[in-house]
Amino acid sequence: QVQLQESGPGLVKPSQALSLTCTVSGGSISRGGYQWSWIRQHPGKGLEWIGLIFHTGSSYYNPSLKSRITISVDTSKNQFSLNLISVTAADTAVYYCARVLGRSAFDVWGQGTMVTVSS
Amino acid sequence: DIVMTQSPDSLAVSLGERATINCKSSQSLLYSSNNENYLAWYQQKPGQPPKLLIYWASTRDSGVPARFSGSGSGTDFNLTITSLQAEDVAVYYCQQYYSSPPMYTFGQGTTLEIK
Numbered sequence: 001q002v003q004l005q006e007s008g009p010g011l012v013k014p015s016q017a018l019s020l021t022c023t024v025s026g027g028s029i030s031r032g033g034y035q036w037s038w039i040r041q042h043p044g045k046g047l048e049w050i051g052l053i054f055h056t057g058s059s060y061y062n063p064s065l066k067s068r069i070t071i072s073v074d075t076s077k078n079q080f081s082l083n084l085i086s087v088t089a090a091d092t093a094v095y096y097c098a099r100v101l102g103r104s105a106f107d108v109w110g111q112g113t114m115v116t117v118s119s
Numbered sequence: 120d121i122v123m124t125q126s127p128d129s130l131a132v133s134l135g136e137r138a139t140i141n142c143k144s145s146q147s148l149l150y151s152s153n154n155e156n157y158l159a160w161y162q163q164k165p166g167q168p169p170k171l172l173i174y175w176a177s178t179r180d181s182g183v184p185a186r187f188s189g190s191g192s193g194t195d196f197n198l199t200i201t202s203l204q205a206e207d208v209a210v211y212y213c214q215q216y217y218s219s220p221p222m223y224t225f226g227q228g229t230t231l232e233i234k
Contacts, residue, residue, distance in 0.1 A: 046212065046225055046227050047169065047214075047225040049222070060220050060221045063222065096169075103216070104159070104174050104216055105216060106169070109168035
């Protein structure tokens with residue numbers, strides 16, 4: 001059974017970069033038919049899709065964040081990563097990684113990691 | 120962007136009764152080439168990640184109890200929970216995956232409580 005686990009710093013200073021990694025276990029990230037995504041949830045709020053990546057490296061981003069984000073994949077480590085630059089307090093959120101089931105829904109989620117942007 | 124609007128924002132239902140949550144999209148989620156509606160429903164309990172309940176508008180994910188069902192087409196969708204159980208207390212979200220290139224959007228969420 002595939003499991004996802006986010007990792008990264010819980011505190012980031014304003015204007016710096018937020019970097020998170022999602023480690024996939026129980027299955028290969030290179031398996032066809034899936035994509036890999038990042039989603040965030042501001043405290044007490046709803047869900048915001050950040051972007052996704054194929055194991056080939058092709059990626060798609062939320063236009064509202066596109067200028068600040070990069071999602072990359074390392075198939076040798078079975079990981080994919082999120083890099084968000086120039087963070088502000090508005091980027092404080094729980095960040096989830098998730099698997100996209102084909103061209104459809106998010107069927108497997110990590111537990112989420114809380115990232116606070118503060119000096 | 121496709122805007123997803125859920126109603127109501129919160130809902131209180133007695134144990135054993137039916138709960139229905141509505142989700143409307145700003146454009147049709149029905150893809151004509153395969154006659155599928157590109158809509159999913161999730162359940163999120165406090166401190167947990169969302170859990171996929173329904174995709175393709177009406178297909179239950181593996182292990183999801185049969186009391187959860189999805190219906191609707193085009194721009195109007197419902198999530199129905201028959202015979203509400205205490206463990207169903209959660210926030211429920213709808214989500215569209217119709218947009219191409221991908222630009223997934225979620226509804227604002229509906230909080231379901233026990234009356």
